[in-house]
Amino acid sequence: MQKVIKNLFKGNIFIIAIGLTIAIAYLSLMKVPKTEISFGNSDKIYHLFAYFLLTITWLISFYKKEKLKYIVLFACIIYGIIIEVLQESLTLYRTGDYKDVLANVLGSVIAFIVFVQIFKKFNVN
Numbered sequence: 001m002q003k004v005i006k007n008l009f010k011g012n013i014f015i016i017a018i019g020l021t022i023a024i025a026y027l028s029l030m031k032v033p034k035t036e037i038s039f040g041n042s043d044k045i046y047h048l049f050a051y052f053l054l055t056i057t058w059l060i061s062f063y064k065k066e067k068l069k070y071i072v073l074f075a076c077i078i079y080g081i082i083i084e085v086l087q088e089s090l091t092l093y094r095t096g097d098y099k100d101v102l103a104n105v106l107g108s109v110i111a112f113i114v115f116v117q118i119f120k121k122f123n124v125n
Contacts (some may be wrong), residue, residue: 017057021079024050028083032095045105051080051107059115073112080104 027050055076062068081101088096 013057014044014061017054017061018125019055020054024054024079025083028087029091029093029094032046044098044099047080047100047103048107048110052111053106054079055111056115059111063115063119069112073108076108076111077105079107 006095053124055073058076059069081104084096084098084101084104086096087094
């Protein structure tokens with residue numbers, strides 16, 4: 001099973017990263033149907049998870065270029081900030097939220113830490 005998963009990602013991780021980037025933009029800027037149910041701040045978990053996946057896929061895409069890992073982290077954080085600004089400025093139905101930005105940053109930082117630790121453990125070059 002691991003071999004199947006490895007072969008699936010091999011050569012496709014860059015495309016997956018681009019797709020994830022587009023999906024996050026779309027989901028962040030689309031109009032969400034109104035519901036009576038309110039979940040409070042539980043959406044912050046979704047933000048954290050989305051930006052964890054975004055950052056880890058971009059880091060894996062460029063894993064052979066060690067020096068780019070900090071640029072990838074910075075780019076994912078800036079991307080999250082830009083999305084929140086766009087929600088506030090481009091849409092009438094979404095609002096930017098600094099708590100969302102914090103959740104995005106936390107997800108990216110956790111992904112970065114996990115990536116670096118895996119790199120150290122397996123001494124991937």
